[in-house]
Amino acid sequence: xxxxxxxxxxLSLRHWPGWLADADAWLAELRHQVPWKQEAxxxxxxxxxxxxxxxxxxxxxxxxxxxxxxxxxxxxxACLAPLRQRLESLCGHELNxxxxxxxxxxxxxxxxxxxxxxxxxxxxxxxxxSLGASxxxxxxxxxxxxxxxxxxxxxxxxxxxxxxVMDAPTQQHWLHELxxxxxxxxxxxxxxxxxxxxxx
Ligand SMILES: O=C(O)CCC(=O)C(=O)O
Numbered sequence: 496x497x498x499x500x501x502x503x504x505x506l507s508l509r510h511w512p513g514w515l516a517d518a519d520a521w522l523a524e525l526r527h528q529v530p531w532k533q534e535a536x537x538x539x540x541x542x543x544x545x546x547x548x549x550x551x552x553x554x555x556x557x558x559x560x561x562x563x564x565x566x567x568x569x570x571x572x573a574c575l576a577p578l579r580q581r582l583e584s585l586c587g588h589e590l591n592x593x594x595x596x597x598x599x600x601x602x603x604x605x606x607x608x609x610x611x612x613x614x615x616x617x618x619x620x621x622x623x624x625s626l627g628a629s630x631x632x633x634x635x636x637x638x639x640x641x642x643x644x645x646x647x648x649x650x651x652x653x654x655x656x657x658x659x660v661m662d663a664p665t666q667q668h669w670l671h672e673l674x675x676x677x678x679x680x681x682x683x684x685x686x687x688x689x690x691x692x693x694x695x
Contacts (some may be wrong), residue, residue: 498660501649505642505668506634509660510651515578515624518656522626525684528572531597534564546675547603553592556693559614568592578624582688586620586660590688598630601679607635607672610661610689618663619690625653627683632659635670643668653685 498509515521531548551559552575553568560566571579575593583590596605610621632651636643642664653659661671673685 501651503634503636503643503646503649503669505636505640505646505664506649507662507665508634508651509662511658512654513656514658515626515656518626522655522684524574525572525595525626525686526597526682528574529595529597530569531595536563547605548597548599550595550597551592552595553691554693557592557614557691558694559592559594559612559691561608561612566594579688582622586622586662588616588619588690590622590690591693592689592691594687594689596685596687598628598673598683598685600682601628601630601676604675605673607670609637609666609670610687611666614691615666616690616692620663621661621666622688623653623659623661624686624688625657625659625683626655626685628679628681629654630673630676630679630683633672633674635672637668637670640668 498511529550534545535542551566551568552571632653634649636646
């Protein structure tokens with residue numbers, strides 16, 4: 496299967512629409528087996544629920560903090576082991592952590608961010624699998640990026656079973672977000688496998 500490679504300066508993406516076989520079974524299994532959590536963040540003294548459910552799975556020693564939340568890992572689901580191995584072969588390095596996001600409908604979303612936290616191994620790929628409702632992942636250039644600033648944003652439609660690999664130096668030059676899409680009434684689950692530094 497041939498990957499699609501959208502072109503922008505400093506952006507390195509590989510997108511395989513419909514890559515995952517048995518996407519329906521994965522969606523049903525993850526929806527029910529993952530211990531989903533409603534996290535909240537405090538901004539300017541006010542606490543808000545995140546507009547999605549999340550779950551963080553990681554190897555021992557992999558700690559991660561984003562949106563001000565220290566993620567407490569749960570053990571890996573056994574059913575994910577073969578998928579993780581396949582994705583590690585594809586990107587050529589280990590993937591020791593996984594963030595799962597559950598968007599209940601089009602009112603759930605994710606704000607603009609870069610996945611460039613210091614806990615992430617620099618230059619490691621981020622590998623994303625999408626299940627369920629089709630949603631747009633929007634890439635915007637970082638305003639201070641010498642390579643990307645001034646480039647047009649890129650809208651990538653991610654459908655059921657799609658695989659997206661974000662390779663270096665994407666996180667250095669681009670932000671991404673999953674905007675609300677009010678007319679979407681069904682759920683979407685997204686998995687982003689990452690490589691984190693280990694602190695023992
Ligand atoms: O749901 C998506 O496709 C985006 C997820 C994402 O940006 C993240 O997990 O950092």
